[in-house]
Amino acid sequence: MTELRRPALLDPRHDTWEQFDCGEPILNEWLRRYAGQNRRRDTAATWVIADANGLVVAYASVAMTALDRSSAPGVVAKGAPDPVPALLLGRLAVDRRYAKLGIGTALVAHVLATAVELNEKAACCAVVVTALNPIVRGWWARLGFRAFDSDDPDQLDLYLLTSEIEATLRRGR
Numbered sequence: 001m002t003e004l005r006r007p008a009l010l011d012p013r014h015d016t017w018e019q020f021d022c023g024e025p026i027l028n029e030w031l032r033r034y035a036g037q038n039r040r041r042d043t044a045a046t047w048v049i050a051d052a053n054g055l056v057v058a059y060a061s062v063a064m065t066a067l068d069r070s071s072a073p074g075v076v077a078k079g080a081p082d083p084v085p086a087l088l089l090g091r092l093a094v095d096r097r098y099a100k101l102g103i104g105t106a107l108v109a110h111v112l113a114t115a116v117e118l119n120e121k122a123a124c125c126a127v128v129v130t131a132l133n134p135i136v137r138g139w140w141a142r143l144g145f146r147a148f149d150s151d152d153p154d155q156l157d158l159y160l161l162t163s164e165i166e167a168t169l170r171r172g173r
């Protein structure tokens, strides 16, 4: 297996992603067609892990978001302004050829560390993500993400408090 680089912002001049295949066509398509567009419009930043040749093997898109206080989990809403500042992990995908090697976890850990930095500089109460499906929800739960509505077993909207991130990162070490 080729050596992989640390997470870095997608660089259209050096990275290549035409062959990226995570097994989910929508997520492949987003990287090909919309990652650059979102960056140019300042609507999402895409972080990637690439191999030594710049071939993207995993990506995560992130953007600032705001949670409607009335629909936020109690622990998020308590004492918070409306809306509540948060970081959206909009998309995450790992190329099938590199699955189950810890790369997805490493990229999420990088985004979580970014949330901690943002929180210090501008306030960010939680990281939120919508799991692709109920199976992937279990993957997020491993990292400490919980459902917005803990009583709803079909709930795919998940959050992790920024104050809980350090514990998650420590567990990953």
Ligand SMILES: CC(C)(COP(=O)(O)OP(=O)(O)OC[C@H]1O[C@@H](n2cnc3c(N)ncnc32)[C@H](O)[C@@H]1OP(=O)(O)O)[C@@H](O)C(=O)NCCC(=O)NCCS
Pocket: 022, 023, 024, 027, 091, 092, 093, 094, 095, 098, 099, 100, 101, 102, 103, 104, 105, 106, 129, 130, 131, 132, 133, 135, 136, 137, 138, 139, 140, 142
């Ligand atoms: C989901 C995805 C990002 C995971 O990335 P990955 O790099 O393969 O995952 P990692 O190697 O970091 O994690 C694997 C670990 O998660 C565990 N795991 C995998 N699926 C799990 C699940 N549903 N529930 C609990 N644990 C799970 C594995 O057992 C493994 O644990 P171990 O390290 O103790 O052996 C990747 O499979 C992917 O891109 N899938 C297609 C797109 C997608 O679903 N994206 C998520 C959008 S919300």
